[in-house]
Amino acid sequence: MMEQTEEIRGEKSETRDWEVVSREDRRTVGIPFVDNPRMTCRNIDVYYGDEQAIQDVSVDIGNNEVLSMIGPSGCGKSTFLRCLNRMNDTIDICRITGEICLDGMDIYGGEIDVVPLRAQIGMVFQKPNPFPKSIYDNVAYGPKIHGLAANKTDLDEIVETSLKKAGLWKEIKDRMDQPGTGLSGGQQQRLCIARAIAVSPEVILMDEPCSALDPIATAHVEDLISELRKQYSIVIVTHSMQQAARVSQRTAYFHLGDLIEVGETERVFTNPRHQLTEDYITGRFG
Amino acid sequence: MNNKTPDSSRQLIQKKLARRYRTEKWFRRLGAMAVLISIAFLGILLVTIVGKGSSAFQQTFVKLDIHFDAEVLDVKNLSRANYPGLVKSNLRSLFPEVKGRRDKKKLYNLVSNGAAFQLQDMVMGDTSIIGRTKSVWVPASDDVDLFFKGKISRDVVESNRRIKDIQLKWIDRLQTENRIEKRLNTTFFTAGDSRDPELAGIRGALSGTILTLIVTLALSFPIGVATAVYLEEFAPKNKWTDIIEVNINNLAAVPSIVFGLLGLAVYINFFGLPRSVPLVGGLVLTLMTLPTIIISGRAALKAVPPSIREAALGIGASRMQMVMHHVLPLAMPGMLTGTIIGMAQALGETAPLLTIGMVAFIVDIPGSFIDPATVMPVQIYLWADSPERAFVEKTSAAIMILLLFLISMNAVAVFLRKKFEKSW
Numbered sequence: 048m049m050e051q052t053e054e055i056r057g058e059k060s061e062t063r064d065w066e067v068v069s070r071e072d073r074r075t076v077g078i079p080f081v082d083n084p085r086m087t088c089r090n091i092d093v094y095y096g097d098e099q100a101i102q103d104v105s106v107d108i109g110n111n112e113v114l115s116m117i118g119p120s121g122c123g124k125s126t127f128l129r130c131l132n133r134m135n136d137t138i139d140i141c142r143i144t145g146e147i148c149l150d151g152m153d154i155y156g157g158e159i160d161v162v163p164l165r166a167q168i169g170m171v172f173q174k175p176n177p178f179p180k181s182i183y184d185n186v187a188y189g190p191k192i193h194g195l196a197a198n199k200t201d202l203d204e205i206v207e208t209s210l211k212k213a214g215l216w217k218e219i220k221d222r223m224d225q226p227g228t229g230l231s232g233g234q235q236q237r238l239c240i241a242r243a244i245a246v247s248p249e250v251i252l253m254d255e256p257c258s259a260l261d262p263i264a265t266a267h268v269e270d271l272i273s274e275l276r277k278q279y280s281i282v283i284v285t286h287s288m289q290q291a292a293r294v295s296q297r298t299a300y301f302h303l304g305d306l307i308e309v310g311e312t313e314r315v316f317t318n319p320r321h322q323l324t325e326d327y328i329t330g331r332f333g
Numbered sequence: 334m335n336n337k338t339p340d341s342s343r344q345l346i347q348k349k350l351a352r353r354y355r356t357e358k359w360f361r362r363l364g365a366m367a368v369l370i371s372i373a374f375l376g377i378l379l380v381t382i383v384g385k386g387s388s389a390f391q392q393t394f395v396k397l398d399i400h401f402d403a404e405v406l407d408v409k410n411l412s413r414a415n416y417p418g419l420v421k422s423n424l425r426s427l428f429p430e431v432k433g434r435r436d437k438k439k440l441y442n443l444v445s446n447g448a449a450f451q452l453q454d455m456v457m458g459d460t461s462i463i464g465r466t467k468s469v470w471v472p473a474s475d476d477v478d479l480f481f482k483g484k485i486s487r488d489v490v491e492s493n494r495r496i497k498d499i500q501l502k503w504i505d506r507l508q509t510e511n512r513i514e515k516r517l518n519t520t521f522f523t524a525g526d527s528r529d530p531e532l533a534g535i536r537g538a539l540s541g542t543i544l545t546l547i548v549t550l551a552l553s554f555p556i557g558v559a560t561a562v563y564l565e566e567f568a569p570k571n572k573w574t575d576i577i578e579v580n581i582n583n584l585a586a587v588p589s590i591v592f593g594l595l596g597l598a599v600y601i602n603f604f605g606l607p608r609s610v611p612l613v614g615g616l617v618l619t620l621m622t623l624p625t626i627i628i629s630g631r632a633a634l635k636a637v638p639p640s641i642r643e644a645a646l647g648i649g650a651s652r653m654q655m656v657m658h659h660v661l662p663l664a665m666p667g668m669l670t671g672t673i674i675g676m677a678q679a680l681g682e683t684a685p686l687l688t689i690g691m692v693a694f695i696v697d698i699p700g701s702f703i704d705p706a707t708v709m710p711v712q713i714y715l716w717a718d719s720p721e722r723a724f725v726e727k728t729s730a731a732i733m734i735l736l737l738f739l740i741s742m743n744a745v746a747v748f749l750r751k752k753f754e755k756s757w
């Protein structure tokens with residue numbers, strides 16, 4: 048059964064190159080797999096209690112790649128993203144089946160420790176969630192608990208570069224001891240980005256990092272993403288198709304828990320192969 | 334779907350608006366009324382207690398010119414000397430006309446038994462006093478004290494009066510000689526319990542209460558917080574933890590006397606700890622306050638937003654680090670509130686302490702956790718139960734001290750909460 052699906056997804060979709068897949072067909076079209084992947088996800092099902100939120104999703108995340116995930120609200124983008132660093136472990140009713148590997152290691156395997164895993168796979172959440180501590184402590188917390196800084200100067204430097212990368216340094220460099228929760232929504236989001244990159248993760252998961260940002264800050268974060276891509280892999284959820292087009296190499300379109308289409312960003316936006324994808328990007332959805 | 338025009342919608346809203354405001358107004362009035370009623374009752378309580386109790390902070394004293402007779406006071410045997418004799422002979426010399434045993438007894442009854450102890454303390458403290466004459470203010474007896482505070486009236490028929498006519502005459506004479514007056518009652522704050530109201534003090538019960546509460550706090554706060562954290566953050570959610578939760582909630586509602594009996598059976602009968610001591614009292618009250626602290630602690634932990642937990646876990650904090658660095662500090666104010674509620678309950682608890690013997694008549698002020706002691710509410714109960722009228726004001730005064738204690742405890746809690754409180 049499983050092998051059969053694999054076959055349909057992997058190869059047959061290629062043969063359907065010119066023919067748009069109908070709305071009723073929920074199998075993934077496009078190129079979900081890449082050579083030499085950083086992370087591989089195979090046949091992921093996610094349930095919240097009895098409700099299934101993700102159905103049989105298989106996709107790879109390549110090295111030095113930005114994968115953007117788009118789709119209508121409630122389609123399971125956040126849910127899928129949170130599986131990638133086991134954040135869903137914290138939700139009691141959430142159950143995951145399938146296999147997710149980082150560098151060939153099953154991250155849900157018994158011998159895996161989630162603590163270093165989450166330092167390796169950083170996350171920026173959909174809602175900004177700074178700690179009710181000072182701005183400095185917010186960014187310094189990660190390096191501190193992981194022992195990344197040898198001394199105070201080291202730590203100061205990590206904090207400064209992280210804040211600079213997140214494009215927040217100029218605004219707050221004179222009030223590092225003020226509470227992070229006192230910042231504006233957009234500033235809080237950038238603070239969370241700084242906090243995530245302060246532990247130098249290898250894969251970064253970003254859940255709508257720019258939804259509360261102005262165009263300038265957005266541009267800054269997008270520059271950051273392009274910069275980070277040189278070393279890391281990034282998965283970004285976004286509602287802005289322009290943003291997906293600007294920053295990502297590949298785009299995945301989710302629809303009601305199904306991964307409908309994955310492919311080169313340009314190709315997906317200019318020449319979608321699935322009717323649902325076309326509906327969504329042309330604004331005909333809903 | 335919506336067939337209302339903006340115009341008709343606005344009219345509908347207007348029509349409803351008046352009613353919405355009216356409901357709000359009524360609700361506010363009801364609330365204000367409830368507050369007023371509670372304030373009124375609180376006022377009545379305070380007025381009666383302060384009215385009855387404030388006189389206890391003063392005490393009537395009589396001035397005697399005591400000659401510390403070297404013949405009576407044998408330096409080698411000072412503790413056995415006849416101190417009451419000193420007082421009595423002095424009284425006789427003040428009123429030389431008094432003859433007859435019954436009248437003399439009435440005369441001696443003007444001053445408290447405590448006068449002799451006071452002289453003894455003076456002599457033992459400074460033997461150089463022997464052979465000299467000194468004016469000493471000694472406490473008057475409880476009846477004289479009551480009379481002097483206007484609680485015994487002259488107009489009552491003599492047979493119904495605790496102060497007889499002849500004693501009235503002596504008191505009047507003492508007054509004209511400026512030998513009798515009301516002074517600050519330091520005894521009340523420095524002495525333990527006594528059969529004589531004028532010698533009874535709250536200090537013993539206060540020390541007992543403080544010692545007991547220290548034991549209670551030292552045990553119930555860490556155990557309660559640890560239990561709440563474990564159950565809320567670490568324990569698997571299954572049948573067993575459900576059963577434990579139900580049981581803890583039930584324990585919070587168990588009558589306190591049951592905890593007293595449990596303490597008696599376990600701590601005293603099984604472990605053989607001594608009776609009537611603050612240690613056992615604290616242990617029993619710990620059993621009683623633990624459910625309160627655990628329940629409020631869990632509620633406080635539940636109230637910490639999940640986004641903070643996710644933030645901590647998301648950058649690779651372990652569960653323990655998440656709890657210790659982020660969740661617990663945010664839950665601390667709520668936990669402190671629960672703790673202070675529990676401690677306030679413990680402060681006012683009488684029943685469970687009766688069963689473990691903390692109701693005994695104890696004169697000495699407890700100095701350690703294993704000295705026999707009583708606590709304030711029990712002391713109040715004992716005094717309220719005493720036949721002597723002079724204990725009425727002591728009872729109210731003790732209640733005032735208890736309330737003050739409670740207020741200062743709450744003030745500390747508010748201060749701590751303000752210190753820990755952070756917005757998120």
Ligand SMILES: Nc1ncnc2c1ncn2[C@@H]1O[C@H](COP(=O)(O)OP(=O)(O)OP(=O)(O)O)[C@@H](O)[C@H]1O
Binds near residue numbers: 118123125138173
């Ligand atoms: N903690 C949860 N408990 C139960 N159901 C949940 C939970 N979180 C999400 N869901 C459900 O899972 C589905 C997918 O939600 P998810 O948050 O992944 O959507 P999303 O694609 O991120 O939407 P949006 O673009 O609005 O953020 C939704 O139907 C939602 O109701």
Ligand SMILES: [Mg+2]
Binds near residue numbers: 254
């Ligand atoms: Mg989402």
